[in-house]
Amino acid sequence: MSAFHDINSANAHICSFDVFGTSRDGHTSPRQRRDETCEWTIRFRTQMKRLTTMSxxxxxxxxxxxxxxxxxxxxxxxxxxxxxxxxxxxxxxxxxxxxxxxxxxxxxxxxxxxxxxxxxxxxxxxxxxxxxxxxxxxxxxxxxxxxxxxxxxxxxxxxxxxxxxxxxxxxxxxxxxxxxx
Known part of the structure; x- marks a missing residue:
């Protein structure tokens, strides 16, 4: 199992929540915001893991x-x-x-x-x-x-x-x- 997969698993609870549809006023939909937040969280935690395990x-x-x-x-x-x-x-x-x-x-x-x-x-x-x-x-x-x-x-x-x-x-x-x- 890769480090990225482990981090994905660790973030599953952060990235999984219900989506209630799209925004009527043309702003970012809740799904897009959720995906951006999830992607940022995974990148952040991956970087932090790399920093704590470096030689x-x-x-x-x-x-x-x-x-x-x-x-x-x-x-x-x-x-x-x-x-x-x-x-x-x-x-x-x-x-x-x-x-x-x-x-x-x-x-x-x-x-x-x-x-x-x-x-x-x-x-x-x-x-x-x-x-x-x-x-x-x-x-x-x-x-x-x-x-x-x-x-x-x-x-x-x-x-x-x-x-x-x-x-x-x-x-x-x-x-x-x-x-x-």
């Missing part, structure tokens, strides 16, 4: 606070990959390249590309980047680094200024979303 994989955080906070560097759920906000830090969580936003951005994008590779994707699969800067005057420096990594993919991008990070030496944090579909 998941993750890339662990190698920095000290990964276990403390309980998060992953990246998660793949089906065709989507979500890379957590990433900073330029060593394995002990110490900031790298203090005061140099360009080098921090390069380090961050290298970490992001490595995490994507572990999940079977690359820079060409990135569809959105989110850049968080402690000083918005650095947007162009980070933008140039972004362009060097994503010149072909050209993902959507959001750049915002935020308050200081946990370490004031960290000037930028970047997160991405990728799709292999």
């Amino acid at each position: 998941r994989a993750r890339v662990p955080v190698t920095a000290a606070w990964g276990d403390l906070v309980g998060y992953s560097r990246a998660i793949r759920a089906g065709d989507l990959i979500f890379v957590s906000g990433t900073t330029a830090a060593d394995r002990d969580g110490n900031p790298l390249h203090p005061g140099d936003v360009t080098k921090q951005a390069e380090d961050i994008f290298q970490k992001i590309i490595a995490a994507l590779a572990e999940l079977g994707a690359g820079a060409q699969h990135v569809v959105e980047t989110r850049v968080f800067l402690t000083d918005s005057r650095n947007w162009d420096q980070v933008g140039r680094v972004h362009a060097s990594f994503f010149k072909e993919a050209r993902p959507a991008i959001t750049i915002v200024q935020v308050g200081p990070f946990l370490f004031p030496e960290m000037l930028v944090k970047i997160a991405v979303t990728a799709s292999t579909a």
Whole structure:
């Protein structure tokens, strides 16, 4: 028995009700409305079942606070990959390249590309980047680094200024979303 058949069976009670004829004023008949509602319900439940049964994989955080906070560097759920906000830090969580936003951005994008590779994707699969800067005057420096990594993919991008990070030496944090579909 197919998953679609199971979903059809599960929705039988939603899709079966009496039809009292057609509308006199030319509007959609009760039968047409019932059929549209039934079709939408089946599509919705099929999609929800697909989302709840998709495979998941993750890339662990190698920095000290990964276990403390309980998060992953990246998660793949089906065709989507979500890379957590990433900073330029060593394995002990110490900031790298203090005061140099360009080098921090390069380090961050290298970490992001490595995490994507572990999940079977690359820079060409990135569809959105989110850049968080402690000083918005650095947007162009980070933008140039972004362009060097994503010149072909050209993902959507959001750049915002935020308050200081946990370490004031960290000037930028970047997160991405990728799709292999």
